[in-house]
Amino acid sequence: MQGTQLIGRVAAVLRRVGSSGAEGVTTAEVAAATGLPRSTAQRVLAALAEEGFVDRHGRWYLGPELFLLGSVAAERYDVTSTARDILRSLSAKTGESAFFSARRGDETVCLAGEEGSFPLRSHVLHEGIRLPLGVASAGLAILAYLPIDDVEDYVRSRGEELASAYGDQHAANPLTRRITATRRRGYAVNPGLIVPGSWGIGAVVFDRTGAPAWALSLTGVESRFNGDRTAQLGTLLLEAAHTLTQRIARRG
Structure with missing residues (x-):
């Protein structure tokens, strides 16, 4: 995946994690929702975790970096x-x-x-x-x-x-x-x-x-x-x- 395709897939992964709320989501559920192979979904999630955009505690959850960015965006939207x-x-x-x-x-x-x-x-x-x-x-x-x-x-x-x-x-x-x-x-x-x-x-x-x-x-x-x-x-x-x-x- 390159360019805009990569951005679209990452956005889809984040939306699926976010839609799970406090329950979290599994790698398999992310893969099924986004159409990604499970191995690719795992790599995307791992990369997002390194940047703080998701967290993993058995299941995947939105991470602290999104909270910080969201706090800034909230002032406008x-x-x-x-x-x-x-x-x-x-x-x-x-x-x-x-x-x-x-x-x-x-x-x-x-x-x-x-x-x-x-x-x-x-x-x-x-x-x-x-x-x-x-x-x-x-x-x-x-x-x-x-x-x-x-x-x-x-x-x-x-x-x-x-x-x-x-x-x-x-x-x-x-x-x-x-x-x-x-x-x-x-x-x-x-x-x-x-x-x-x-x-x-x-x-x-x-x-x-x-x-x-x-x-x-x-x-x-x-x-x-x-x-x-x-x-x-x-x-x-x-x-x-x-x-x-x-x-x-x-x-x-």
């Missing part, structure tokens, strides 16, 4: 601190787990979470996890508010891949129906499409230009989300997303 008290408020009011996710290309990455007080929880989301747009409620909320042409291109080009990875309910036609329903309601609903019985509701947060850049979401078990409570949670989430959008605009 991070809005997580702006969202923290909103996450705490959503979690306290609903008893459900609240999350803040950002769009990164055709994916969302979960930046922060606040656990709810209800003893039964959904464990689909955690800080660092990456999911394609349209799969979880946060990504569906963001996707629904992209320009129409971009949405149609994404669904057309990614529908088959999403269906293969996440099930037929993520194919082009059902995904399009969920996008339409999200626009109509204003918030996205994922009725257990990733893990049966694990529901999510998401609302988009806009940047200063009006582009859908982030999302707030609530997750929990099906019995806590179906029926009239879905609309109640959706309304609360929309209010929180609007408040955060205004804060980000003022911060800019």
Whole structure:
């Protein structure tokens, strides 16, 4: 590997390690996710470890050098601190787990979470996890508010891949129906499409230009989300997303 190909593969390795959160990841899992031979993945990880970008304690984790670089970048890009008290408020009011996710290309990455007080929880989301747009409620909320042409291109080009990875309910036609329903309601609903019985509701947060850049979401078990409570949670989430959008605009 040379040049831009090498940079792309290293970036893919780091993203896979980062998406594992506190659980860490094995060399085999990195190789499977990036398409690298296991021996190559091992060499890349070892080289990154020498530079402090990853650590190994049985499994691979992000390293201290990324923390230092991230701290500098956060001064320019991070809005997580702006969202923290909103996450705490959503979690306290609903008893459900609240999350803040950002769009990164055709994916969302979960930046922060606040656990709810209800003893039964959904464990689909955690800080660092990456999911394609349209799969979880946060990504569906963001996707629904992209320009129409971009949405149609994404669904057309990614529908088959999403269906293969996440099930037929993520194919082009059902995904399009969920996008339409999200626009109509204003918030996205994922009725257990990733893990049966694990529901999510998401609302988009806009940047200063009006582009859908982030999302707030609530997750929990099906019995806590179906029926009239879905609309109640959706309304609360929309209010929180609007408040955060205004804060980000003022911060800019």
